[in-house]
Amino acid sequence: MTDVRCWVFTSGIGHLTPDNKMKIAVIKYNSGNVQSVLYALERLGADAELTDDPELIRAADKVIFPGQGEASSAMRYLKERKLDQVISDIKQPFLGVCLGLQLLCEHTEENDTECLGIFPVKVKRFVPENSQEFKVPHVGWNELENLADNPILKDLPANPFVYYVHSFYAELSEFTIAQTHYIHDFSGILHRDNYYAIQAHPEKSGLVGEKILENFLSL
Amino acid sequence: MLTKRIIPCLDIKDGRTVKGVNFVELRDAGDPVELAKIYSDEGADELVFLDITATVDKRKTLAELVTKVAKAINIPFTVGGGISTIEDVKFLLAAGADKISINSAAVHNPQIINDMAAEFGSQCIVVAIDTRNVDGIDFVHTHGGRKATLLRTQAWAHEVCDRGAGEILLTSMDHDGTKAGFFNELLAEISSALSIPVIASGGAGSMEHFKDVFTFGKADAALAASIFHFKEIGIPELKGYLGNEGVSIRK
Numbered sequence: 106m107t108d109v110r111c112w113v114f115t116s117g118i119g120h121l122t123p124d125n126k127m128k129i130a131v132i133k134y135n136s137g138n139v140q141s142v143l144y145a146l147e148r149l150g151a152d153a154e155l156t157d158d159p160e161l162i163r164a165a166d167k168v169i170f171p172g173q174g175e176a177s178s179a180m181r182y183l184k185e186r187k188l189d190q191v192i193s194d195i196k197q198p199f200l201g202v203c204l205g206l207q208l209l210c211e212h213t214e215e216n217d218t219e220c221l222g223i224f225p226v227k228v229k230r231f232v233p234e235n236s237q238e239f240k241v242p243h244v245g246w247n248e249l250e251n252l253a254d255n256p257i258l259k260d261l262p263a264n265p266f267v268y269y270v271h272s273f274y275a276e277l278s279e280f281t282i283a284q285t286h287y288i289h290d291f292s293g294i295l296h297r298d299n300y301y302a303i304q305a306h307p308e309k310s311g312l313v314g315e316k317i318l319e320n321f322l323s324l
Numbered sequence: 325m326l327t328k329r330i331i332p333c334l335d336i337k338d339g340r341t342v343k344g345v346n347f348v349e350l351r352d353a354g355d356p357v358e359l360a361k362i363y364s365d366e367g368a369d370e371l372v373f374l375d376i377t378a379t380v381d382k383r384k385t386l387a388e389l390v391t392k393v394a395k396a397i398n399i400p401f402t403v404g405g406g407i408s409t410i411e412d413v414k415f416l417l418a419a420g421a422d423k424i425s426i427n428s429a430a431v432h433n434p435q436i437i438n439d440m441a442a443e444f445g446s447q448c449i450v451v452a453i454d455t456r457n458v459d460g461i462d463f464v465h466t467h468g469g470r471k472a473t474l475l476r477t478q479a480w481a482h483e484v485c486d487r488g489a490g491e492i493l494l495t496s497m498d499h500d501g502t503k504a505g506f507f508n509e510l511l512a513e514i515s516s517a518l519s520i521p522v523i524a525s526g527g528a529g530s531m532e533h534f535k536d537v538f539t540f541g542k543a544d545a546a547l548a549a550s551i552f553h554f555k556e557i558g559i560p561e562l563k564g565y566l567g568n569e570g571v572s573i574r575k
Contacts, residue, residue, distance in 0.1 A: 138417045144395045174445055242447060244521050246369055246574040247326045266574045268400060270447045287326055309400045
């Protein structure tokens with residue numbers, strides 16, 4: 106097991122000079138606290154803006170879709186502002202985080218909600234056979250396993266730990282590029298074309314999470 | 325595999341850490357941001373900040389501190405102490421806290437747990453329970469363990485879970501400060517019966533106590549203060565020991 110404390114970043118986001126910063130749009134919607142995502146981007150030297158303005162989102166170099174909260178009300182909010190269409194049409198690198206991953210899938214069992222369908226994947230609720238051993242939500246640090254050769258996973262240690270807080274999970278699929286085991290295997294990270302999505306919170310996952318965000322910003 | 329969490333707790337008064345800290349690397353032993361950064365770099369899995377001033381006029385100082393911590397560290401942290409309203413929670417989450425912890429307010433008005441969970445999601449609502457054993461029965465206490473209530477600890481733990489708490493932080497006042505080990509019997513009983521994670525607190529004195537609380541006590545996480553602040557146990561050393569003892573831990 107690689108010790109992350111001894112593990113140093115070999116690449117920086119060198120092309121981010123103060124006068125030529127890329128623009129990162131963080132999509133603002135009725136989800137939970139996104140402050141920590143903004144602080145994490147600030148630590149990486151990125152110029153991030155929290156916005157629900159379709160024009161600013163379309164004009165950004167990279168888009169991050171964060172989230173904590175409940176799926177059906179989040180989908181309703183996105184549709185009311187036509188952000189569902191903006192997200193579906195986007196061409197630049199796009200990263201969904203936590204609820205953001207679930208909303209990029211086809212359907213979630215959380216209040217039987219139809220989602221954006223970028224990933225043809227179903228989102229289900231964890232059902233523990235034994236509550237003594239497996240609690241729901243899945244809270245804490247768990248490993249990403251079976252990492253694919255993918256730029257967003259570049260230079261990560263083997264089986265890196267990331268921080269999870271969730272009760273619903275995306276099933277494994279051909280778009281799974283890293284998986285995690287809790288009760289059973291589920292999709293830790295998904296990738297399709299310009300869309301990436303991570304179930305854990307990279308903004309709260311120590312150096313590993315910072316590296317994943319940095320890799321995304323370098324796409 | 326999901327790992328057991330090690331959580332240092334910092335007591336905050338007027339924006340500074342209180343209780344002694346004995347870190348040679350610290351330029352200023354009272355600066356919570358610097359201490360938080362050290363624990364985070366050492367491999368702590370989460371942090372808890374307990375504001376023991378908790379008066380209304382000091383809230384602004386706390387919010388400024390929360391923002392500084394949120395900007396500096398990349399692991400989750402919980403803020404507790406004197407939180408009683410939806411507005412308090414909104415204020416601290418906006419400042420950058422990941423979770424908040426409520427204690428006496430929940431005992432006085434249990435509905436606040438439902439309201440906070442509905443407003444912000446269960447994932448960020450930790451209910452802290454202070455318990456003391458009186459003639460063989462475990463009762464919930466408030467006001468830092470000073471005031472007894474008629475609530476049985478086990479029944480209250482079930483109730484806060486049903487009302488939407490995301491995690492329980494269970495402190496045994498009988499064990500707190502003794503360094504003689506956690507209250508494993510009660511922790512195991514509550515953790516086994518509930519579907520949400522239980523954070524054990526009170527009694528940590530040796531590395532073996534942590535192994536015991538995760539195995540016999542069935543705790544999902546363990547919290548301690550002075551043994552970390554005084555470097556009696558280092559976090560990397562503790563995690564190395566637990567890993568060797570077969571406890572699932574983040575390296």
